Amino acid sequence: MIIKIENMSKSYLQGKTTVNALKNINLEVEDSQSMAIVGPSGSGKTTLLSLLGGLDLPTSGSIKLRDKCISSMTEEEVVEFRSENIGIVFQQFHLMPHLTALENVCLPLEIMGDKNPEKLALEFLDHVGLSKRADHFPHQMSGGECQRVAIARATVTRPKILLADEPSGNLDTETGIKVMDLIFKIAEENQMNLILVTHDIRLANRCQKQVHLTGGLLK
Numbered sequence: 751m752i753i754k755i756e757n758m759s760k761s762y763l764q765g766k767t768t769v770n771a772l773k774n775i776n777l778e779v780e781d782s783q784s785m786a787i788v789g790p791s792g793s794g795k796t797t798l799l800s801l802l803g804g805l806d807l808p809t810s811g812s813i814k815l816r817d818k819c820i821s822s823m824t825e826e827e828v829v830e831f832r833s834e835n836i837g838i839v840f841q842q843f844h845l846m847p848h849l850t851a852l853e854n855v856c857l858p859l860e861i862m863g864d865k866n867p868e869k870l871a872l873e874f875l876d877h878v879g880l881s882k883r884a885d886h887f888p889h890q891m892s893g894g895e896c897q898r899v900a901i902a903r904a905t906v907t908r909p910k911i912l913l914a915d916e917p918s919g920n921l922d923t924e925t926g927i928k929v930m931d932l933i934f935k936i937a938e939e940n941q942m943n944l945i946l947v948t949h950d951i952r953l954a955n956r957c958q959k960q961v962h963l964t965g966g967l968l969k
């Protein structure tokens with residue numbers, strides 16, 4: 751089992767009110783299985799993905815990835831586990847604005863201790879069709895190009911788990927389709943577990959498993 755979530759809840763304290771973003775989630779994903787998380791806006795999709803990425807902690811319950819309980823790791827352990835096992839593609843790209851495309855893709859390799867990451871990073875920029883944009887900064891690229899750089903950055907370490915949060919949500923339809931095709935292709939070629947948050951039922955249908963979130967409850 752690549753992912754096992756048990757009795758997991760997440761609430762946010764906002765001023766004096768508590769927002770129960772996720773309620774008693776139980777979920778299992780098998781090795782090499784792809785999964786779509788669908789649900790309306792505000793249903794907890796991004797919250798679930800950020801918990802899976804170890805970017806935040808659950809309020810209760812446990813999250814196991816590759817049989818390791820990330821919800822009880824120290825911050826340093828989570829950072830190390832994430833850098834070795836997880837790639838994340840965000841809706842808003844989240845590239846480092848002051849780094850070039852190539853430097854953005856080098857970053858996760860450098861974090862893993864690679865002293866000469868350029869060759870592999872260039873290879874991955876080439877995978878996403880952007881070797882000619884290596885020296886461009888994010889503001890010099892289109893949204894679709896930025897997202898392709900972000901895909902190269904998320905996959906260059908060949909993580910077992912690839913998390914993607916509405917990756918085509920900020921792109922026009924045609925560019926979005928190309929970006930999604932690329933994500934599916936790279937995930938398949940590298941036997942990554944793709945966990946995809948999407949509104950698009952056709953994209954969800956391309957995943958082997960689908961779960962629905964409504965008001966923080968999983969169906």
Ligand SMILES: Nc1ncnc2c1ncn2[C@@H]1O[C@H](COP(=O)(O)OP(=O)(O)O)[C@@H](O)[C@H]1O
Binds near residue numbers: 790792797
């Ligand atoms: N950092 C936060 N602080 C307070 N409330 C939050 C925070 N992040 C998300 N929420 C709330 O949690 C619920 C789920 O949000 P989210 O996971 O972003 O939903 P989705 O991605 O499905 O649109 C929403 O009600 C949202 O307002």
Ligand SMILES: [Mg+2]
Binds near residue numbers: 795796797
């Ligand atoms: Mg969201």
